[in-house]
Amino acid sequence: MDKQISQAVIRRLPRYYRYLGELLDDGVERISSNDLSKRMHVTASQIRQDLNNFGGFGQQGYGYNVAYLHDEIGNILGVNETHNVIVIGAGNLGQAIAGYVKFERVGFKIIGLFDTNPELKGKMVRDLPIQMLDELPDFIKNNDVEIAALTLPKANAKSTALKLVSLGVHAIWNFAHVDLDDIPDVVIENVHLSDSLMQLSYNITKQK
Ligand code: NAI
Structure with missing residues (x-):
């Protein structure tokens, strides 16, 4: 895809994907942008604009084919293939x-x-034994690791990220309280x- 899609649109796609997944589970085969907009509490024109970035997927008078749209958005987000993840900081x-099973579903x-x-x-956490960090280089060599989640103290986050990159990991899901940019x-x-909590706090304060 040559066209540059804005990060704002990309950030909205997982929500579309989630709602479409629920529609699929409910056996819904197609949906109009109006009905989708009511469910998702966004305007139909926002939905049309967002999905037009990727060629639209909809047909005038028919609406969206739920399975097709779900699949296409899944392809765009790269969640139709499996990404292997390791967690650093147990x-x-x-x-x-590591104990949450549903990440595998996506x-x-x-x-x-x-x-x-x-x-x-x-x-053991679920079916995984906690391993020591010195086992990491061999593990990465022998497994197709794509993403590392960093759930360790912030003082160790950057050095660990640099180590992971040197070992060949090129995607980091960082939870340590430091922006690794x-x-x-x-x-x-x-x-x-x-x-997210502060956003909630702001909205509570505004409501008062
Ligand atoms: P925790 O203290 O229970 O776990 C941290 C683990 O990291 C410990 O088991 C420790 O032995 C391990 N560790 C320390 N240095 C390491 C290294 N170099 N390599 C591998 N493991 C190492 O802390 P908790 O509650 O699990 O939080 C983890 C981190 O996530 C903290 O930095 C915390 O501030 C942050 N956090 C971030 C949230 C977010 O929304 N981004 C939410 C909650 C926690």
């Missing part, structure tokens, strides 16, 4: 992420969980739940 958050398979604390060595040759998604 504390509360790392174990919660193409993310957690295949390894690493920590530096020897007391955690061998502890200045590392070359890697795609980074920084996730801060507190940002």
